[in-house]
Amino acid sequence: MRRQLLAIVAFLAAMALVPHLVGSEFWRNWVMMALFYALLGQAWNILGGYGGQFSFGHAAFFGTGAYCSAILHVHYGVNPWIALPAAGMAAGLVGAFIGFLSFRYGLRGSYFALVTLAFAEVLRILANTVPITGKGVGLLIPLDPGAANMQFADRTGYFYLILAFVGLALLLTLWLEHSRFGARLVAVRENEDAARALGVDVFRTKLAAITLSGALAGLGGSYYAQLFLYLDPGIAYGPAISVEALLVPIVGGMGTLFGPLLGSFALHGVSELAKLAFGEAAGLDLALYGVLLVLMVMFMPNGLFGMGRTTLARLLGGGRDA
Amino acid sequence: MLEVEGVSKSFGGLRAVADVTMRVEEGSITALIGPNGAGKTTLFATISGFLRPDAGRVRFLGRDIAGLPPERICRLGLARTFQIVQPFAGLSVRENIAVGAHLHRPGRAQALAHAELIGRQIGMGRMLDQPAGALTIAGRKRLELARALATDPKLLLLDEVMAGLNPTEIEEIVTVVRRIRLAGVTILLIEHVMQAVVSLAETTWVLSDGVLIARGSPAEIAADPKVVEAYLGRGAAARLAGREGGAARA
Numbered sequence: 001m002r003r004q005l006l007a008i009v010a011f012l013a014a015m016a017l018v019p020h021l022v023g024s025e026f027w028r029n030w031v032m033m034a035l036f037y038a039l040l041g042q043a044w045n046i047l048g049g050y051g052g053q054f055s056f057g058h059a060a061f062f063g064t065g066a067y068c069s070a071i072l073h074v075h076y077g078v079n080p081w082i083a084l085p086a087a088g089m090a091a092g093l094v095g096a097f098i099g100f101l102s103f104r105y106g107l108r109g110s111y112f113a114l115v116t117l118a119f120a121e122v123l124r125i126l127a128n129t130v131p132i133t134g135k136g137v138g139l140l141i142p143l144d145p146g147a148a149n150m151q152f153a154d155r156t157g158y159f160y161l162i163l164a165f166v167g168l169a170l171l172l173t174l175w176l177e178h179s180r181f182g183a184r185l186v187a188v189r190e191n192e193d194a195a196r197a198l199g200v201d202v203f204r205t206k207l208a209a210i211t212l213s214g215a216l217a218g219l220g221g222s223y224y225a226q227l228f229l230y231l232d233p234g235i236a237y238g239p240a241i242s243v244e245a246l247l248v249p250i251v252g253g254m255g256t257l258f259g260p261l262l263g264s265f266a267l268h269g270v271s272e273l274a275k276l277a278f279g280e281a282a283g284l285d286l287a288l289y290g291v292l293l294v295l296m297v298m299f300m301p302n303g304l305f306g307m308g309r310t311t312l313a314r315l316l317g318g319g320r321d322a
Numbered sequence: 323m324l325e326v327e328g329v330s331k332s333f334g335g336l337r338a339v340a341d342v343t344m345r346v347e348e349g350s351i352t353a354l355i356g357p358n359g360a361g362k363t364t365l366f367a368t369i370s371g372f373l374r375p376d377a378g379r380v381r382f383l384g385r386d387i388a389g390l391p392p393e394r395i396c397r398l399g400l401a402r403t404f405q406i407v408q409p410f411a412g413l414s415v416r417e418n419i420a421v422g423a424h425l426h427r428p429g430r431a432q433a434l435a436h437a438e439l440i441g442r443q444i445g446m447g448r449m450l451d452q453p454a455g456a457l458t459i460a461g462r463k464r465l466e467l468a469r470a471l472a473t474d475p476k477l478l479l480l481d482e483v484m485a486g487l488n489p490t491e492i493e494e495i496v497t498v499v500r501r502i503r504l505a506g507v508t509i510l511l512i513e514h515v516m517q518a519v520v521s522l523a524e525t526t527w528v529l530s531d532g533v534l535i536a537r538g539s540p541a542e543i544a545a546d547p548k549v550v551e552a553y554l555g556r557g558a559a560a561r562l563a564g565r566e567g568g569a570a571r572a
């Protein structure tokens with residue numbers, strides 16, 4: 001725990017230097033987006049990695065957070081800093097709702113995945129039809145730069161904001177790894193019957209996990225809205241976000257503290273390389289991600305983090321497994 | 323402490339447990355024996371809340387628990403093990419036991435410390451940091467027992483925790499079970515290993531084809547012709563008359 005906490009602090013400190021040390025605007029932006037996707041991956045990781053419940057629809061939470069803060073701000077004049085926790089709560093509530101329905105009826109595995117996918121789709125269609133979201137045209141957040149407005153003229157502010165969210169997610173995950181709730185969540189992932197026999201309320205445990213996971217993804221949505229100042233149903237609730245959210249931890253290492261971070265940087269590194277090699281082609285990312293997903297599941301089920309750990313253990317420990 | 327009254331449970335057309343009435347006295351070690359497929363595990367599952375009985379009542383500490391979910395029943399102080407072991411395969415032995423220890427210990431450090439204590443009591447001291455998935459069958463059986471014990475139960479249901487163990491290992495578990503009872507835990511155990519039943523149980527119930535056919539001390543049971551026939555088939559008691567031995571594993 002001490003060592004993990006030190007690693008988190010060291011990582012955050014190193015990242016905090018990026019805006020000052022990295023001269024290229026492009027690369028500063030690249031790191032920022034990698035952190036953003038790491039946040040989504042960390043959100044997914046709580047439910048999928050630690051809880052073993054694979055969601056294919058984290059866009060449902062992300063989009064709800066994004067729309068919640070944008071709508072509160074645009075239509076009701078709520079300050080984005082105040083809309084932010086509301087967005088987290090709204091997304092958490094959507095999580096609780098989906099969780100209540102699917103876990104109450106014992107949906108697991110691919111059934112649960114399909115339900116989450118369907119919910120994200122339903123919300124996308126809903127966002128396309130109700131006026132408050134601006135329907136298909138989208139929702140523009142008026143440009144009004146100023147830290148008080150969560151809009152930053154030089155992008156350093158956005159950088160530190162996402163870094164703070166990632167730090168929050170890291171601390172939350174660290175707590176998870178050393179708490180009763182986390183122990184129960186992992187037990188549920190490993191064997192539900194055994195967990196129940198030991199007094200674990202499986203339903204409540206999963207419900208708490210999806211609520212937490214949803215709320216965290218909702219913060220990501222709120223951030224996204226403030227960063228791009230524009231939302232439409234495809235961006236908010238489309239499959240791209242859902243895929244990123246699950247691929248990042250799968251690549252990096254599910255159910256590990258640093259897996260999503262590692263995964264996000266690796267994934268976006270590869271995606272950048274692909275752009276260099278093949279140019280900007282529509283759909284290239286998704287095709288690449290599909291291939292990566294298959295490769296990871298086949299050859300590296302424990303992700304980069306898991307593989308790094310076993311390799312390291314082999315090098316250091318002479319056969320002793322970490 | 324535990325009263326089962328007229329409990330029945332069917333799977334489709336098969337009556338796995340038929341109108342069973344039995345009781346377990348506080349502080350005792352009680353055995354439940356019977357041939358394969360007699361319905362012993364099914365009875366455990368209905369008592370512990372994994373199956374809802376079709377009929378009948380289950381009273382634990384004076385409270386009707388039939389129909390409660392397993393996690394609630396566990397919190398009341400009734401813990402079970404699984405005949406088909408169910409380890410948290412990806413976790414270490416210590417972490418496995420800690421899940422049970424957390425029931426009454428919210429803090430991670432306390433739960434892990436208690437897990438270590440229980441692990442040592444059960445003879446798993448050297449395996450604490452191994453992944454549960456890497457344990458031998460004997461290790462997994464011990465882990466089942468350790469995890470259940472870590473929940474601080476008042477009544478412990480053990481489903482064949484000695485199956486597949488060698489005589490030395492059986493002797494060790496027998497000692498462990500005796501020590502658990504001395505610590506104030508009531509025990510109901512399903513066991514085919516008669517050596518263990520004889521040396522542990524004060525009272526033995528015999529289940530055959532879902533029906534309770536006998537009850538008594540292990541010696542009385544072994545002499546009961548109904549029991550011998552249940553294990554060895556019709557007419558066996560007559561054939562065996564005069565010989566010693568009694569119930570062996572079917």
Ligand SMILES: Nc1ncnc2c1ncn2[C@@H]1O[C@H](COP(=O)(O)OP(=O)(O)OP(=O)(O)O)[C@@H](O)[C@H]1O
Nearest residue numbers: 333336338356357358359360361362363364365405
């Ligand atoms: N979930 C189930 N669905 C259908 N039939 C079942 C189920 N569980 C058990 N049975 C059947 O119920 C009967 C009793 O099974 P049970 O496992 O309770 O026996 P047992 O006394 O524990 O046997 P063993 O000594 O082999 O463990 C068997 O005929 C079994 O095939």
Ligand SMILES: [Mg+2]
Nearest residue numbers: 362363364405
């Ligand atoms: Mg059985």
